[in-house]
Amino acid sequence: MAFSLLLPIRKSADTGIRLPLPDKGYPITLLLVRIPSSTLPHFMLQYKLTHIAKQFYTIASTASRRQFIWLCFLNIIIGLFEICVAGGISLLGVAMSSPEALTRFPLLPVIAASIPFPDQVPNALRMLAVVMTCIVIATAAKNALLAYLTWLQNYFAQSMAWAMGEKLFQSFLTAPYLWHTRQNSAELLTTLNWKSHISIFSVALLTLLTQTIIAIFLFSSVLFANPVMSAFLFCTIAFFAIAIHKYAQKQLYGLSTAIREYDIQNAKICMEGLHGIREIIIYDKLAAFMDAYSQFIDSYRRIASKQSLFPGLPQWCLESAGMALLLVVLLFLIGLGNSVAETTGLITLLAAVSWRLLPAANKALGAIMNMRTSQPIVERFLTLLDTPQSIPAISERELLPFGNNILLQDVTFSYPNADKPALDHITFLIPKGKMIGLIGPSGSGKSTLSSIINGLVVPESGQLLVDGKPWDPKNSRLKIGYVPQNLYLLDASLAENIAFSRWGEPIDEARVLKCCKMAAIDFLEDLPTGIHTIIGERGVRLSGGQVQRVGIARALYDNPDILFFDEATSALDEGAEREIQATVTSLKSSITLLVIAHRLHTVAECDIVYWVEKGRIVRQGSPAEVLPEYEAALAQTPGQTV
Template identity: 30%
Template sequence: MLGEYVEDKDENEKKKYKFLVSLKKLYRLSNTRDRFQLVGIFLLTIFLSFMETFGISVIMPFITLAATPQRILTNKYAHAVYEFFGFSSTTQFMVTFSVILILFYIFRAFYHVMYSYITNTFSFRKYHNFALRLFAKSLELTYLKFTFTNKDRLRQVVTGEAQNTASFLQSVLSFLSDVLTALFLYTLLLITNWKMTIILTLILAVKVLIISKVLNKIIVDQGQKRTKYDQTFLGLLSRSFGNFKLTKLRGNQDELYQIFSDTSLKRGKSSILVSTLSVTPKMLLETIGFSLLIASVAYILIKYNDASAVLPIISMYALALYRLLPIITNLLNKYQSMLYEQNSVNIVYEALHEVGEKKGYGPIEFEKDIVLKDVDFAYIADKPVLQKINLSIKKGQKVAFVGPSGAGKSTLVDLIIGVYHPKGGNVLIDGKPLTPDNLDTWRRKVGYIPQQIFLYDGTVAANIAFGEEEDEDKIIEACKKANIYDFLVEHKGIKTTVGDGGVRLSGGQLQRIGIARALYNDPEILVLDEATSALDNDTESRIMDEIYKSSENKTLLVIAHRLSTIERCDTKVEVKAYRPS
């Protein structure tokens, strides 16, 4: 689930995800286009593996013919080529052979680069797709679910887990390429000398199994720990920077520093362990493989007492093992990387399959009234906050919602404007029920001014438009209504930068930007949720004058504790905390 840490519930695996299950989930995350592209990449991979094998297999005849040119005339295949192309001498034949091989290796190098570009591009596009879909899913969360979601974990899922899932895909593609190349090379070695190949295989297989068994368990465990450490990091940074003033006042920088240091060290130790273990198989396999090759050469010399006859075979084995051993090492490393990253695949899969709110832009008009009929609501099942609420608000009416803290004033207004969904009863707009089919249309009729105005480090225009296309005329008009335009003209107009969190503005200016944002789309309903409670009386009085002036023909819903804030409202709705009978 988005914003939650997911652990595998498989009884046999407990703390690690089955590799094949992760592959299956990754496949399900792909669309038809992706699958066609994967087929194309698979075909390119087969050709790449064939070229790798051909590049090694051709060395043996080349060395043989170079060492004994007369074989060009005695070998039926070489002689057939010699006669077909009409070579005048064995020297001309070998020069041509050499040029063709050089051109082949140049083409192979170019193909490698292009193959890498194609697979990297595919992986990046998948990362972009995963991140985009996860961000969209995050925005589709119901507001109720969002309030109970860990925000730091949510950020980690959208960015880090999406990247890890794309890395998992990249590892799978690389793994597939290496497997095919290894199979092609192994087949070549079997054809050359099946007895020696099987002996080498049995010895290396035992070593590989032992190494994998020991290392994979550690890698999986470290992958789980990495996810938790990342979450701790994000949480700590959010706490430290999210309320920097409190951090300063508490004077607990040393404690936060220590937590950061401890987490960083733990994550570092995990990374060091994984990095060190990833080198170990390579060194072991290369040592074992080349030791076996040297022993084989010594055996041949002892048995045949002449290396010239088997020199081409030895050369080809040396080249094949020189290419094959790193491939086997890379396979182990990639498999370990996939074990390390497969937890992210599960997290992304679960997040993308979470049911969110669907878009609802069906028609709904507001000409008469808003009616709440027997509305019930609860954040948690069996713990109602509001019950059997009946209320009628006329269009253009100014309504104050009053009551003690925690009584449910904001919750009631959130039900009216469609942020929350009733657990029972209906919200009727001109007699038409508010449903998921028309919810977004209704929400766009609302302008919302909260107690704390969120501004990001950008221009006034960008903060007022808040992700929508910036209409300069509408922004200026909203600023004038909010009585902030004259201040902006003294600076850079609507292109004035506000600083992170609006630090370059006073409290009153910050609130006026919030009012301008709420008025930007000329909403029919304006909501003030404790919008002036943090201001002094004079500033509040001026801002409320501006709000009432700019919302003469609008429906105004005001949540406040101060009597001065609601004194000009037409009616007051007292909200009392629900007490179970």
């Protein structure tokens, strides 16, 4: 088996990521991971962010869209409340130094006078109490709204994340069977766990929109008060914001893309370690494996910590730049020979405006950084959402009863990228109630043929006919019981495993027991709680032969019209195989059987035997006609045994 381990990413001109190469000599296949999108030009990154936002909007439900608008509104209200509270506190500052100054504000003296304070309380203190009360009320209201907003924002983000996660899982499950055979399960699982990035992106989008609106609102109000100073301030903040963004965006996109690939790689390595533990122990490779994994973690840790710097970057830079700006203006004004009053007046105004405008700019820019951090992952998520679908989503196909026969006529099928067809103009008849044998060397196309009848793959050309009528596996399915070579066991009870084909329905225990008997399951008494014993990953360990018998019981549970055995007994010892053989033969009269076999005595009882070779049927007839010839051919082929 090959363990894949991440070879540190090559230095990219765009991202500037350079990671150390591991020492030579690891007995592990090193896999080169590229950062595919890091070479994207700047304008494409820009386009993609809005493009993603649009896609989010398209995918979101009507309820989520409404929630988004309501959240924007709430965010703006709270933003304005925050400004009011801040304004109130500055007013308090004025009042503390000279309470009489408050009389300049309209309404305040009137309200203060109307409050039934004892007569000796001076008017200034009354006004102070009113201002204080307003601040308390505004703070409490703002915080109550903030609590509600926090809850709603999380609710919205979770709704978006889970809705998209569900959509992605559904698109995986409805993808063509062949697509699944080409995927890595660790990678798919990691992708499904990326839902959290969808919530980060959704909230960042919301923050960006609302903080930009608040910033515009603030800017307009100060523009009115002092146009020249505001324009100067706006231009300076905008200049720094654009510079920070320009510097950070490509770096961040590159780092995040690398982290995305590391995430996938990490899942793969862990999965390989866990699944390959037997070989790791046998070949004494634990130290080498862990050593290589430590190196991988080291690289991962380094770029992950670098990435975490970026969301805070706007605040640190803008704040420092803001302070420096005040100093520059001060020095400039001193240089111009302005009076103390003029200079302090201007500086105070500048400080007050930037104090309000900067947090909004910080939050908006921070949100863009968060979006860039999640962007590569969200992009992959959205691309996978477009996984081509083969079967109608969720809805069940009709069951197609079969009266006389199933016919595959002149069927050809090639796997993607294969140079030869796996099935080459095959015509294959399954008459009802017969037992059909399918023999042929490894790779001759037997399983592919069964996949066509199972509706897992669709032929390129040729026709599928059931009782002489064309059959489209996309719309209807035959009632098939399928016993594969390697059974997938659920981590559940034996009964649940057997009743798989009736998932979601109450389990018919009598039927489970009957199927166990038919499948020659003779180990029920050895199980602690009989058919309720948990088998599978964390349950009782069954031997290969026992697992196969569970597979047969599962296939029989749904009362199938046809039963497929795809080399199902090849892992069993002869005794167990003979027992199952007897079961299969006893089913002969009541059910149509298709037996794909490795050992020839398994098909000796068949009514018809098809001999497949290189995707073609080379011979068909009774076992007495076909088997001796096949055996003779095998004897002449080196390496092939019966």
